[in-house]
Amino acid sequence: VAKVGTGHSAEKRPDLGLSAGGGQAAGNVVLVGFMGAGKSTLGRRLAERLGRGFADADAQIEERVGESIAGFFEREGEAAFREREQEVVLELLRRPEPQVISLGGGAVESEAVREALAGHLAAYVDVDPEIAWRRASGSKRPLARDRESFMGLRERRLPLYESVAPLRIAWAEVGEGHPVVVGPGALAAAGALWPCPRGRAFLVEDELAAGLHGDALRTSLEGAVEVLGSATVAPGERSKSLAEAERMLRALAAAGVQRADTVVALGGGVTGDLAGFCAATYQRGVAWVQFPTTVVSQVDSAYGGKTGVDLPEGKNYVGAFHQPAGVFADPLMLATLPPEELSAGWAEVVKTALIAGGRLWDEVRALPALGEAVSGDLAALAQVVHGCVRTKLAVVSADERDTTGVRASLNLGHTFAHALESATGYERHRHGEAVALGLLVALRLSEHELGLDPSVREEVRELFERERLPTSFSGPPAPVLMEHTGRDKKRRGEQRNLVLLRAPGDVVSEAEVGDEALERAIEEIRVG
Numbered sequence: 001v002a003k004v005g006t007g008h009s010a011e012k013r014p015d016l017g018l019s020a021g022g023g024q025a026a027g028n029v030v031l032v033g034f035m036g037a038g039k040s041t042l043g044r045r046l047a048e049r050l051g052r053g054f055a056d057a058d059a060q061i062e063e064r065v066g067e068s069i070a071g072f073f074e075r076e077g078e079a080a081f082r083e084r085e086q087e088v089v090l091e092l093l094r095r096p097e098p099q100v101i102s103l104g105g106g107a108v109e110s111e112a113v114r115e116a117l118a119g120h121l122a123a124y125v126d127v128d129p130e131i132a133w134r135r136a137s138g139s140k141r142p143l144a145r146d147r148e149s150f151m152g153l154r155e156r157r158l159p160l161y162e163s164v165a166p167l168r169i170a171w172a173e174v175g176e177g178h179p180v181v182v183g184p185g186a187l188a189a190a191g192a193l194w195p196c197p198r199g200r201a202f203l204v205e206d207e208l209a210a211g212l213h214g215d216a217l218r219t220s221l222e223g224a225v226e227v228l229g230s231a232t233v234a235p236g237e238r239s240k241s242l243a244e245a246e247r248m249l250r251a252l253a254a255a256g257v258q259r260a261d262t263v264v265a266l267g268g269g270v271t272g273d274l275a276g277f278c279a280a281t282y283q284r285g286v287a288w289v290q291f292p293t294t295v296v297s298q299v300d301s302a303y304g305g306k307t308g309v310d311l312p313e314g315k316n317y318v319g320a321f322h323q324p325a326g327v328f329a330d331p332l333m334l335a336t337l338p339p340e341e342l343s344a345g346w347a348e349v350v351k352t353a354l355i356a357g358g359r360l361w362d363e364v365r366a367l368p369a370l371g372e373a374v375s376g377d378l379a380a381l382a383q384v385v386h387g388c389v390r391t392k393l394a395v396v397s398a399d400e401r402d403t404t405g406v407r408a409s410l411n412l413g414h415t416f417a418h419a420l421e422s423a424t425g426y427e428r429h430r431h432g433e434a435v436a437l438g439l440l441v442a443l444r445l446s447e448h449e450l451g452l453d454p455s456v457r458e459e460v461r462e463l464f465e466r467e468r469l470p471t472s473f474s475g476p477p478a479p480v481l482m483e484h485t486g487r488d489k490k491r492r493g494e495q496r497n498l499v500l501l502r503a504p505g506d507v508v509s510e511a512e513v514g515d516e517a518l519e520r521a522i523e524e525i526r527v528g
């Protein structure tokens with residue numbers, strides 16, 4: 001396979017304030033973002049995980065002025081507050097011991113602060129505007145009294161956050177909790193943001209991703225962890241087998257991996273699921289960190305802790321829940337994906353946007369073709385990836401072990417997709433292609449059962465056509481496919497529960513659908 005380049009051309013790689021050779025941040029890790037984003041909480045957790053001290057700029061200002069920010073703001077006015085803020089922030093950034101620092105929402109309005117941030121690793125904590133408003137207006141914040149001006153201020157500041165911090169960071173509230181870093185340069189920043197004890201690691205790498213991005217990974221980890229050894233995973237679902245898991249586990253043993261060490265996965269969903277399963281079971285569980293390199297893995301499979309391998313009897317039949325200690329999703333790595341893998345991932349992006357609705361649905365509709373996005377507007381792509389990540393994290397944190405039904409919403413379009421894959425022996429359609437078809441079936445049913453506006457399906461069909469995803473299929477007739485929809489002992493003519501949509505963002509997880517309606521929706525997109 002030809003090397004397509006690393007995707008890390010110098011002009012594209014943002015300046016992240018990393019020392020040469022990766023590894024350590026030259027200075028502090030600084031969290032920026034609007035009020036109500038949760039920067040202080042995230043900062044405290046991250047500092048603990050990185051083994052660094054934590055400083056909250058707002059708390060330091062209050063200490064300095066001897067009263068609450070609200071009180072000072074009220075008495076002295078905004079200009080005086082900004083002056084104090086700049087003074088405190090610049091002092092914090094100059095402290096010799098590198099820390100995690102969270103800044104107040106307006107700190108980046110100061111040019112001096114923005115300039116000073118250049119030598120540090122800044123990360124942007126994004127938040128849904130409505131959530132930010134709810135949090136901030138409930139507190140005594142002086143700039144959160146009027147909704148309209150609050151939203152306007154946020155819009156005005158967004159470009160500032162994005163200009164100082166190309167990376168986005170979120171905290172996954174699952175298991176013990178872990179950081180998720182998304183954005184161009186996330187790979188390079190991993191050493192500086194290493195979320196495990198600075199010990200030793202074993203790398204499990206997709207064969208193609210290793211050739212394309214393995215060196216960049218090693219450079220990033222230099223100084224953070226000692227690499228004990230590595231093993232490559234052959235491309236393809238076949239690698240998700242018990243035999244392959246045994247080979248990996250024995251490679252870990254041969255390299256002398258111990259309980260305190262970390263497994264690192266570089267690759268798509270196949271490598272992630274396999275490496276995670278090995279991490280979950282090796283010596284009853286070791287930590288693992290993911291570097292997803294495909295669209296599917298960056299927007300979906302790297303989050304939520306489902307790991308496992310397939311049996312001849314079924315996909316993902318053996319596995320474990322094992323949350324990673326951190327995820328670094330770098331869209332620069334997507335630039336080396338072949339077009340058909342980009343397309344396959346697009347189906348999952350559209351699925352996630354339909355589940356989320358609102359801002360993510362708008363962003364996905366506005367995104368240029370994926371091929372253009374990966375080689376051009378990385379900021380917009382990173383924002384979409386991050387939106388998908390936040391959606392998935394919100395769902396899995398509400399239903400970590402897939403027991404309450406909340407997580408089932410992620411199966412939008414998947415009943416038909418699995419049936420088609422199973423009926424055609426997993427050979428004819430890529431998973432993403434099957435998901436695209438499944439989504440069209442689910443949307444058709446949603447119109448019928450829940451009154452979904454037909455323009456949504458029309459738009460989704462256009463989004464698929466643009467990415468050369470199928471919008472019809474030739475294959476087994478509906479009754480044959482129905483045999484593969486996991487009907488168990490249900491008889492023909494009975495109702496079944498499917499995930500459907502009332503509108504983007506309004507998912508009905510257990511919509512009752514009759515077999516005949518499902519058959520009709522399938523036949524509509526079947527062409528002979």
Ligand SMILES: NC(=O)c1ccc[n+]([C@@H]2O[C@H](COP(=O)([O-])OP(=O)(O)OC[C@H]3O[C@@H](n4cnc5c(N)ncnc54)[C@H](O)[C@@H]3O)[C@@H](O)[C@H]2O)c1
Nearest residue numbers: 208209235268269270271293294296297301306333336337
């Ligand atoms: N754990 C979960 O929650 C979850 C969720 C969804 C899917 N999955 C699993 O994910 C798997 C599918 O994952 P996938 O779609 O990422 O496929 P994949 O891992 O098979 O990767 C697709 C192809 O892309 C190549 N590749 C990977 N990164 C590359 C890069 N940067 N440049 C060039 N080529 C690259 C790989 O070698 C492979 O040929 C399935 O096994 C599915 O069951 C798991």
